[in-house]
Amino acid sequence: MKKSPKVNEVNEFLEIASDFEDPLEVIRESLSNSYDAGASEVKISIRNQPEGSDIIIEDDGHGMNERDLESFFDLGNSRKTDSIGYKGHGTKIFYKSDHIEVTTVRDGKSYRAVMEEPWEKLNRKELPKYELTKHSVRSGNSQTKIKITNFRSGKGFNAEELTYNKIHHYLKWKTIAGSLAHKFGEFQREMDIIVELDEDIDDTRDKLVTTNRLELPEEQEEPGDGRFPAERMCKHYPAEEIDVEYDGGETTVQIVGMVGGKKARNELPTYGKHSSQFGVWLAKDHIKVERHNEAISHDNEYIHFFFVANCQDIELSANRETIRNKSSSVYQAVTEEIEYYLSKVMQDPWFKEEYLQTRKEGKHRRRMANQQSSLKERRERIEADGFNPANSSEVLLGLERAVNGNASLTLSVEDFQPDADVHAIVRHAGRLRNAAVHPTLTGLLNEEVPLENVDLAVCWTQGDPAELKEYERNGYIGGELSVQLENGALVYRDGENHYTEVIEVKPLLESKVSATADD
């Protein structure tokens, strides 16, 4: 006996509708539907209500007939073929509300479909129904109005969080309003988009008016003046339509974009964290879906790039935030093609030799300026406090100065390894001796340098005498330590006696200075 697997319809509707939380996703959906309906204008109003948001979408598209309305309410019965709404999931967002009312006029007929309490009924495991009424009207008046009452936002997506600014950026980034289709020379219908927010939500202006196009920041191939000369540099890369063969078919990738500095990129609208918006976007219906920054080699930071690669054969997950068919050969072929295209961009002489070079030069100049100010500070410090070594190399410099001013001090540095425990080999009275060099003697002990092989401890000063006493009292690496500075020595005993001569550099220089003064 063969049995068919069953689907729980109510749960399916619940599941799909639950995937959408942000009221802006309603806008995304509506704009795509209006565009597909041939609208030249779409107007969206959002009003904040205690239970959710009231959302009204009106467009002057060709309207819906009875069959279209069925698709509107059905699940998985879309009449679209390859565009973004082909799965028939999108309008199911609207089920997360208390009331859905669709009024539409098409071919001389007016339809009104009303669904009551869809969200409550779904949660009661009941499939909501809609009531359809039909009238004849004069032809030539096609349009659609959708009214959603009390749309339930997810936590953190309440209508009161919205602003015109946020919506504008969202429109340009995540909806057809941010389409780059016009770059491909194909006919792209203009559609005006008007958004009106309740004054309670944002009263900074009456409404937002925009189009269904994303404009790239103006090109500027030459560097600017100032500290960041590449920041406004920007180059557009021509729209390219590439036919891609894959195992089992052929598809087309449309790719276009720009490379630019921070200031140029700031002219683009973004949604979310600014820096996370750049790189390479995969898109469907020219609506950006998911990034594919792997297309940019690791030698280059993706942040300089903004490219959109559109392909109608990528498939989206139910909530349209990610690509579903990543394991398919078409996805594989498309991403390979994008990587190939981007490789050309990365080898473009403007990018490599102008833009990156300008950034490098700017960085170099800033480094130089920083050096100047840091050097100024260092020089001022020397003027004020005199020579005061901060590391072992500087201690050796001091030692050399002391040697130069004191003929009886027969010492020369033959070898210096800053990373070694025993930093230097010095020639002292004709013999090679192993020297640990530290700004303070306590520093040497704090680093627990084994003293067995240290003939000389060269330091600027002894450091904190109390600390030295503590080493004498508590011992040093399992042995005893005797600090005999009056004899110029450290003696370490771990069964055997190890004698380390101590040279303090500061007093050597001071005696030289005072001698000069006496003259």
Added chain:
Amino acid sequence: MSRTITENTFNFEVNATAGDARTGTLHVNGTRLKTPNLFPVMNFYAGGTENSVYGGGVHRTMKEFMIGAERVSVDPLTNYFDATMMSVSSLTDYNLTRKRFEAYLDTPIKERELFEPFEGTVFADSGGFKFLNNAEIDGSDFEEDMDQRTVYQIQKQLGSDIIVNLDHPIAPDDSHQERVKKAERTAENIHTFLSLTRDFDGAQYLTLHGYNYSMMNEYLDVITDSVPQGVLHEGFDGIALGSLVPKKDDRGALIQAVTDCREVMAEWGMEDWPLHVLGISSRAIPILAALGADSFDSSTHIHNAINGKYSHSLMDHSPIKEADFSKCDCPVCQSDHLVNWMRGNTEYKKDILGPVAMHNLIVQKRELADIRNRIQQGGEDALVDYFEETFGRDRTMRQFAHQVVNQSLGGYF
């Protein structure tokens, strides 16, 4: 652009360009070679007797293809032997007796009845690469001191069309001092070479060593300390760029070396000379050709065969055991007899690998013919298309291909 170096013996004319790439014809001693072109390394001697076409192993089978020997049952494949590279130092790879050595050299290659079908250009390398590790070329078996004089004597006795001076190639980790010393020793050889070759009837290529502009420029500075620039110009006809074998897999280094070499050649008044890149082939060929290199030599067709690789293109090969010979229309794969050999049905390994090596060479030579054809089409588009088709799917190569398109073929944007 045409220049006659010595009447009737050498002439190199460029007949088309696409960006920096160029096609031309190299006339030497009555041979005529289309460029860019590949000189497959051939060992015309090595361990055999006349019955085995003077040579052993895969080299022997290659020569059998060249002359259409009965064993291989194909017409002479002379098309693919329009140029060959023979290294003087390959003589030292075998324990040759003095007697055998003299026998090998007593008649020039092309005058031997055995090699009658062969009319290609013979380039005889000096074998300087044997000095790479500061070693000496050891000719002790046949009791010869392998110096510039001996090397030239052998080059001449082979009946070479193109020869180079004996050089001391550099290694990537050589110090500046070592490089200068090698250049000085090479300069001494050049001095000797020029005094010996006054009556030589072929083309003389000057070896050039360095990985970038400054190194090559300094090399020529050192050379011209001993040999005046005017004498170099009189005495030499082309450049042989060496020392690149250790960098053969570093495409960026190869691109820089050839680009800089062209620049140095232009500044030293050698821009019309042909440029041969020693020891580089396969995947690097289209890139170097696009940068304006005119010829290459290599034995990768043989090495690939020995390593069990059957070529589908310059970029692509598969294990011999997985090869579908029916998909190739080359004379080797079209021969049932040779396909049978390649499938392992023969007594000697050289007979399994020899036909594969020949097939691999044919693939390389055909691709070069395609590259020449594209350069001749006028404009850069055909060559850019070649890069797109050839390197598009190869992640490791494509950035270099894109670099070359941008640098030498007009760019994409």
